[in-house]
Amino acid sequence: MLDDIDRRLLRHLQSDPAMRPAELAARAGVTPATAWRRLERLRERGIIRGAQARIDWRALGWAVEVSLRFTLDKANPRAFDEFLAAARAVPEVIEIQTFLGRVDVRLNVIARDMAHYQEVYRSRILTLPHIADIEALMHVAEVKSDEALPL
Amino acid sequence: MTDLDDIDRRLLRALAEDATQSASALGRRFGLSQPAAWRRLRRLEEAGILKGRRLVLDREALGFGVTVFLGVKLAAKGRVSLEDFERAVTAIPEVQTVQHVLGLYDYRLRVVARDLPDFERVLRRRIMTLPGVGQLEANVLLSEERRPGPLGA
Numbered sequence: 001m002l003d004d005i006d007r008r009l010l011r012h013l014q015s016d017p018a019m020r021p022a023e024l025a026a027r028a029g030v031t032p033a034t035a036w037r038r039l040e041r042l043r044e045r046g047i048i049r050g051a052q053a054r055i056d057w058r059a060l061g062w063a064v065e066v067s068l069r070f071t072l073d074k075a076n077p078r079a080f081d082e083f084l085a086a087a088r089a090v091p092e093v094i095e096i097q098t099f100l101g102r103v104d105v106r107l108n109v110i111a112r113d114m115a116h117y118q119e120v121y122r123s124r125i126l127t128l129p130h131i132a133d134i135e136a137l138m139h140v141a142e143v144k145s146d147e148a149l150p151l
Numbered sequence: 152m153t154d155l156d157d158i159d160r161r162l163l164r165a166l167a168e169d170a171t172q173s174a175s176a177l178g179r180r181f182g183l184s185q186p187a188a189w190r191r192l193r194r195l196e197e198a199g200i201l202k203g204r205r206l207v208l209d210r211e212a213l214g215f216g217v218t219v220f221l222g223v224k225l226a227a228k229g230r231v232s233l234e235d236f237e238r239a240v241t242a243i244p245e246v247q248t249v250q251h252v253l254g255l256y257d258y259r260l261r262v263v264a265r266d267l268p269d270f271e272r273v274l275r276r277r278i279m280t281l282p283g284v285g286q287l288e289a290n291v292l293l294s295e296e297r298r299p300g301p302l303g304a
Contacts, residue, residue, distance in 0.1 A: 018203070018204055051169070052207060053167050053204055059198060094298050095298065101288075106290075137252040137253065143258075148247060149263060
């Protein structure tokens with residue numbers, strides 16, 4: 001299992017995944033060789049899976065972001081699979097999540113402006129199969145977005 | 152900055168999948184010299200389009216078996232300042248993301264916990280005691296995927 005050194009390394013790496021190895025080691029209070037060995041092991045064990053670039057869609061000109069929450073027609077046993085396959089084909093969908101709760105699926109949809117959003121909503125979202133109900137939450141601001149685990 | 156060309160889009164797409172690729176590796180992949188690839192990455196960073204990296208960890212292996220999305224409605228708008236709520240909610244370690252939204256709820260939180268009893272503890276002790284918190288709706292995350300978005304194929 002993980003010990004305190006692993007946890008410290010992961011905590012610092014989480015807060016800044018681009019941190020240089022020497023600085024990471026210093027912050028975690030270990031030698032660079034130890035830090036390197038530990039990180040290698042965490043990667044081998046699949047605990048560190050990698051790193052993804054974060055893209056700011058707003059900076060790219062996609063000013064509107066909406067969370068669309070769907071309940072699906074669960075009388076049809078293929079509803080989930082068919083809905084998800086169709087949603088994957090919509091380029092404006094940047095995130096797909098499934099849930100246990102009142103909401104079945106959530107799609108994160110981006111658009112260039114409200115007129116464009118309306119077009120995407122009408123022509124690509126409302127046409128998705130097996131929708132029973134939709135609710136929309138419009139994103140106003142990201143207050144916290146680091147997605148760090150409390151290690 | 153919206154004057155991206157095809158190569159910029161492919162670079163963004165490649166980095167969204169794996170941000171550990173070097174400028175020279177990306178250059179080889181897309182037929183650019185290392186300095187040319189590096190200049191493009193630099194430009195995307197300066198334009199704020201590439202805004203850092205997210206470390207991908209195996210949550211389950213680290214003992215976090217449950218992720219819950221909470222819709223939060225503030226009970227007493229006007230009486231509690233949004234700043235007070237935001238300051239308090241972002242300080243909770245188990246709260247991974249906080250989005251201010253418009254619609255059925257005021258905020259959307261992503262909360263991680265070891266298991267359902269641990270989630271209940273976080274909910275009762277930390278979330279329900281936040282200033283101004285009203286109605287809550289919880290949905291347990293079953294699966295998630297990030298899509299490349301409108302960057303072309």
